[in-house]
Amino acid sequence: MAETPWITPAAIAETFPEGLKELPPRAQVNLRGSVTDSAFTDAVKAGTGIALPDTPNKTAAGTDFKALWLSPDEWLLVGEGEAASLVQKLEAALSGQHVAVNDVSANRTIFELSGPHSHPALMKSSEFDFHPRVFAPGDCVQTLIAKSQAIVEQTGETAFHIYVRSSFSRYVGAWLAEALAEYSVAE
Amino acid sequence: MLNIDCPWCGKRHETEFRYGGEAHIARPEDPAKLDDAEWAEFLFMRTNTKGYFAERWLHSHGCRRWFNVIRHTVTHEIVGSYKMGEKPPKLPKSAGGAK
Structure with missing residues (x-):
């Protein structure tokens, strides 16, 4: 060993x-997008159950993951599930939108x-x-x-x-x- | 040490921030049209204000946003902070926290 x-x-x-x-180690995914864009927030809500917090320094729980507010357009999604499948799910739900989804678990x-x-x-x-x-x-x-x-x-x-x-x-x-x-x- | 009011995160300790120099310096519309002296003026020359001063700060260990602060360069009194693109707060009438 x-x-x-x-x-x-x-x-x-x-x-x-x-x-x-x-x-x-937990799955951590960095998510960026505009909180004033309802297409973005609705897609995140549908995919993860999380209503992204727009109040600074608040968290919000979803079905498997929770979101931590990092900046006005950035959140850290944390959970015990798999990061890769969450990234895939979000990328599919948000395709075509001006967003960033990155696996930052490590x-x-x-x-x-x-x-x-x-x-x-x-x-x-x-x-x-x-x-x-x-x-x-x-x-x-x-x-x-x-x-x-x-x-x-x-x-x-x-x-x-x-x-x-x-x-x-x-x-x-x-x-x-x-x-x-x-x-x-x-x- | 300063307590700086981040427009998003609220009052935080100075150690969370990085200083960004004088605020409200607009980049020239067409840099190629400037001669060296004008470019140097834009790039390097800053006012050396004694009194209230608009300056940029970055909340580097927090939300990583740039914003503006009005600070008195002698007394460190902070009048207020405001987001990029917002109007600065009104300055106090006095010359500023005379001490």
Whole structure:
């Protein structure tokens, strides 16, 4: 068996404290198109069940995939299904339209940060305000986590998915493990 | 550090942004008709404003959109931000956050 490449978080996964884990790879598809064009939004809705969010930094769920708002004309579709079949389905539904559909599954590694200490660990890793008064389940944000560009999605009251570039993933994983460490000291 | 108001994402920390220099510099309609001095004027010459200044910013770690900000170059006071193609916000009457 090949050795685990040093750059992947798997190499340090056993040092991760409770509340932090790397999720198995998920299908991620980048979708671009005009949200004011109903032919585009209707076709996406028919194909995936997702009503694309046009409010910045919101997510929307569909049948198999969910959409994360990335910019006024760009979304990240994430799910446990197959990226290739989603791309095919969208390309067929959107043929002839001025859109872009790209499989970017390998682009980002996803960490799940959960539990009672997820908020403070995240807050000390970023300059973005993750306080529940401004950031709630169903919200997503693109910001810096430990100086690395990341998408953070809140999936539950105290659960977050953190999408980081794969090449930064070991660093961010190690950072988050360190950030959580102080809370796992036995009381 | 500045808190910059992205027209899409709202107030964010300066570290998420890239600076883009002076705003509202229109590219000449027909660059081939300019002589070297005029082209250099368009390309390099910028005002060195002391006071309120319209400048471009890119939300590079967020939504990756360019937009304009009116900032006071001495006090860093930010009057407002607006999307490309929109009218700038009204400037305060004072010379700007005299300190």
